[in-house]
Amino acid sequence: MTGSDADAAPAAGPPAPARGPLIDDLDELEDLKDELRRAARKRRSGRDARFREEAAERIALQVAELVDELELGPGDTVAAYVSRPVEPGTLPTLELLRERSLRVLVPVLGQALTRDWGEFTGVGDLDHRAPGRPMEPPEAAGDCSLLREARLVLVPALRIDEAGYRLGQGGGWYDRALQHARDVSAIVGIVYDDEVADTPLPRGDHDLPVGSVLTPTRRWRIGA
Numbered sequence: 001m002t003g004s005d006a007d008a009a010p011a012a013g014p015p016a017p018a019r020g021p022l023i024d025d026l027d028e029l030e031d032l033k034d035e036l037r038r039a040a041r042k043r044r045s046g047r048d049a050r051f052r053e054e055a056a057e058r059i060a061l062q063v064a065e066l067v068d069e070l071e072l073g074p075g076d077t078v079a080a081y082v083s084r085p086v087e088p089g090t091l092p093t094l095e096l097l098r099e100r101s102l103r104v105l106v107p108v109l110g111q112a113l114t115r116d117w118g119e120f121t122g123v124g125d126l127d128h129r130a131p132g133r134p135m136e137p138p139e140a141a142g143d144c145s146l147l148r149e150a151r152l153v154l155v156p157a158l159r160i161d162e163a164g165y166r167l168g169q170g171g172g173w174y175d176r177a178l179q180h181a182r183d184v185s186a187i188v189g190i191v192y193d194d195e196v197a198d199t200p201l202p203r204g205d206h207d208l209p210v211g212s213v214l215t216p217t218r219r220w221r222i223g224a
Helices: 003-008 026-045 049-070 091-099 144-149 173-180
Strands: 077-079 103-109 115-119 150-156 159-161 187-190 212-214 219-221
Touching: 049 091, 049 150, 049 212, 049 219, 077 144, 091 103, 115 144, 144 150, 144 173, 150 173
Parallel strands: 077 103, 077 150, 150 187, 187 212
Antiparallel strands: 103 115, 212 219
8 A cells, every 4th residue: 555545544443342143033032131131130139229329310410411412402302211219210310301491201101012101290290000110100192203302312221232232121112112213323221330241232133222321420322
């Protein structure tokens, strides 16, 4: 290569994150994921209340910085979720978003596998509808097509790998819902710091990656 050719060559970007093997056998895939889910849930159940509270506050600070970077303002839509007790807490985040006059959507669980989205108007307005389910708004505002309006989509996970693939609770509801998001770059997965997998997670062709990862101490774009 001549000197001029070298000067004209584009700089190499960062290597693409390694993706886990694409597993076609659904039974094998679910067996692998279930084993990882059991380990993740066991680890989460061992965290004490103080750790969870502090992590929830730090997550809210990370989200606040992200909202500022995206220049989200009154009336803009953010899709999020109401965390279960052992999940990285989102209640401080939800209140922060509401206080900024953002329209905040969270899941409303219907019959069987149906899910809609309702507007978060305050923790005091949430209902406990069934044991083991997260708190929910009293009524739905619409179906998953509402995600097209969200400039930011915050989603839960048990683990996330470096390519952005998440280990969910099972059932695939979020993977189906996220197909309605305006762009993968708007999707941010939330986990604890030690739940970022350093090896690729098993995945199927229905699994969708997130665009960014957010933990109590840091956040980054996939592939950046």
